[in-house]
Amino acid sequence: MDKYTQEYTISQLLTEYPFVKDFLEDHLIPYRGKEHLTLDAFFKYLDPNIIEENAINPDLFTKSLVEYIDLMKQYFVSNKPKQTSITIYPGTHKDGRKESFDSIHIKSGEIIAIVGPTGSGKSRLLADIEWAANDDTPTGRTVHINGRALEPHERFSSSNKLVAQLSQNMNFVMDMTVEEFLDLHATSRLVKDKETIIQTIFNKANTLAGEAFTKDTPITELSGGQSRALMIADTAILSTSPIILIDEIENAGIDRKLALDLLVSEDKIVLMSTHDPILALMGDKRIVINNGGIDSIINSSEEERNILGKLEALDKTLMTLRQQLRYGKTIELKEEY
Amino acid sequence: MDLITVSGPPSSGKTSILLRTIEHFKQRGLHVGVVKFDCLFTDDDVYFAKLDIPVKKGLSGSLCPDHYFVSNIEEVVEWGNNQNLDILITESAGLCNRCSPYIKDIKAVCVIDNLSGINTPKKIGPMLKSADIVVITKGDIVSQAEREVFTMKVQSVNPKAIIMHVNGLSGQGAYELSTLIYDKDKHVATLEGEQLRYPMPSALCSYCLGETRIGKKHQVGNVRKIKLGDS
Numbered sequence: 001m002d003k004y005t006q007e008y009t010i011s012q013l014l015t016e017y018p019f020v021k022d023f024l025e026d027h028l029i030p031y032r033g034k035e036h037l038t039l040d041a042f043f044k045y046l047d048p049n050i051i052e053e054n055a056i057n058p059d060l061f062t063k064s065l066v067e068y069i070d071l072m073k074q075y076f077v078s079n080k081p082k083q084t085s086i087t088i089y090p091g092t093h094k095d096g097r098k099e100s101f102d103s104i105h106i107k108s109g110e111i112i113a114i115v116g117p118t119g120s121g122k123s124r125l126l127a128d129i130e131w132a133a134n135d136d137t138p139t140g141r142t143v144h145i146n147g148r149a150l151e152p153h154e155r156f157s158s159s160n161k162l163v164a165q166l167s168q169n170m171n172f173v174m175d176m177t178v179e180e181f182l183d184l185h186a187t188s189r190l191v192k193d194k195e196t197i198i199q200t201i202f203n204k205a206n207t208l209a210g211e212a213f214t215k216d217t218p219i220t221e222l223s224g225g226q227s228r229a230l231m232i233a234d235t236a237i238l239s240t241s242p243i244i245l246i247d248e249i250e251n252a253g254i255d256r257k258l259a260l261d262l263l264v265s266e267d268k269i270v271l272m273s274t275h276d277p278i279l280a281l282m283g284d285k286r287i288v289i290n291n292g293g294i295d296s297i298i299n300s301s302e303e304e305r306n307i308l309g310k311l312e313a314l315d316k317t318l319m320t321l322r323q324q325l326r327y328g329k330t331i332e333l334k335e336e337y
Numbered sequence: 338m339d340l341i342t343v344s345g346p347p348s349s350g351k352t353s354i355l356l357r358t359i360e361h362f363k364q365r366g367l368h369v370g371v372v373k374f375d376c377l378f379t380d381d382d383v384y385f386a387k388l389d390i391p392v393k394k395g396l397s398g399s400l401c402p403d404h405y406f407v408s409n410i411e412e413v414v415e416w417g418n419n420q421n422l423d424i425l426i427t428e429s430a431g432l433c434n435r436c437s438p439y440i441k442d443i444k445a446v447c448v449i450d451n452l453s454g455i456n457t458p459k460k461i462g463p464m465l466k467s468a469d470i471v472v473i474t475k476g477d478i479v480s481q482a483e484r485e486v487f488t489m490k491v492q493s494v495n496p497k498a499i500i501m502h503v504n505g506l507s508g509q510g511a512y513e514l515s516t517l518i519y520d521k522d523k524h525v526a527t528l529e530g531e532q533l534r535y536p537m538p539s540a541l542c543s544y545c546l547g548e549t550r551i552g553k554k555h556q557v558g559n560v561r562k563i564k565l566g567d568s
Binding site for chain 1: 479489
């Protein structure tokens with residue numbers, strides 16, 4: 001049937017493809033002590049009671065194993081282009097009118113704000129990008145990645161998922177420390193230099209967070225700001241998805257400018273749905289959505305950038321006041337603002 | 338009529354996902370019907386009925402719901418065909434994580450959620466391992482990293498499945514799911530003679546037959562003992 005199950009012994013498989021160990025264990029295959037056999041031979045002599053007890057389907061298992069090895073090999077191939085571009089071609093508004101732009105081009109390192117009232121179609125635009133729409137979604141838009149439409153298998157592949165998402169109400173639910181958590185994620189991404197990467201993410205997260213945390217803090221005990229800081233640093237550095245969707249970064253306890261800078265420095269495309277003037281002005285462009293379609297595209301002007309300076313100063317004042325409150329000081333506000 | 342079997346652990350979001358997906362089918366003018374299988378209680382049929390589509394529910398009561406499913410699916414398909422449906426969806430909760438209601442050559446969708454813990458993919462048997470499409474829900478409330486780790490765990494027990502993330506509240510991903518699960522050229526006239534993808538667990542002991550007393554002398558049939566070692 002296949003070389004992996006007919007020619008390789010189990011121990012050869014394990015040496016060549018170390019991830020097969022987890023696969024065997026996840027499928028409850030009692031292979032220990034039988035490593036000298038090929039999988040085909042192993043299943044031939046396996047006690048039918050064990051097959052039933054562990055719900056093993058040898059035929060399905062061997063087929064899956066072959067797929068899994070091929071799939072995991074893709075993870076190791078690092079010929080993915082680091083630069084990514086998205087081109088959006090127009091579809092229609094809810095009322096059937098054609099969207100009025102020719103095309104929108106976004107490339108790695110750009111920050112795009114998406115603005116529009118609730119229910120206007122922001123999520124649909126983000127979904128069109130995530131799915132790499134090909135005139136087959138309700139808007140009729142076409143989205144090209146690196147200048148071409150994606151093949152069906154690329155759309156469904158979880159190894160090159162296009163989009164990573166950071167949303168407002170995310171939490172950590174796993175019961176482990178910061179270090180264990182980062183280790184688990186790094187392991188699942190098959191990164192080579194785990195220790196260094198874990199340390200980098202940890203340091204970055206601490207610069208983003210208002211209050212420092214340690215590596216042995218349980219992730220479920222992190223404050224809102226610390227959690228978000230860790231999620232952002234982890235996504236920027238460990239996630240392979242070239243596009244990051246952000247659904248409003250909350251103000252409290254995190255340096256948002258640093259967070260965006262970090263994402264962009266990792267060559268991510270950042271798309272954020274926001275109504276916060278500071279975040280929106282940090283973007284290179286704003287896509288305005290109304291009535292299900294893209295109404296206009298605004299490039300941030302020089303004037304607007306000047307306002308951004310003032311807004312950031314205001315924001316800083318607020319942050320300072322927060323710090324003062326946190327450490328039990330009385331609040332003073334200078335009148336210059 | 339195309340037939341789609343959807344299953345997944347209780348409260349994983351099967352019904353929410355289906356409600357969102359069916360809305361998209363309806364917008365395309367497709368005639369959809371649902372049969373919901375459950376054990377003791379369900380009012381999900383009320384939610385489906387609100388979409389103004391034909392819906393039936395089957396409660397297995399004292400029987401194993403998956404055994405109940407397979408004993409009734411033939412009649413359910415006949416009902417769907419009599420209703421002139423384009424798509425018939427069956428929804429059932431895999432209660433002991435061991436059975437799976439999937440049928441050879443019939444599209445099988447398994448719904449699981451990000452909150453269920455990273456070892457859950459390993460605990461769920463054929464229901465997850467032999468599904469064609471795995472839908473992962475509740476992604477909006479966990480971190481990106483947890484989503485990625487969870488997806489990897491699912492992939493390692495079922496590498497050939499298409500894994501999709503769908504949000505049952507906002508409906509994000511439901512449109513895409515609707516394009517994946519329906520095949521307009523597939524016509525299921527009858528299931529007579531078709532086969533389950535995986536056998537149901539063998540169980541025929543005195544307790545299956547209503548025994549309530551505890552103790553060796555009351556246990557007959559397929560009884561297996563826990564290994565506790567020397568005491």
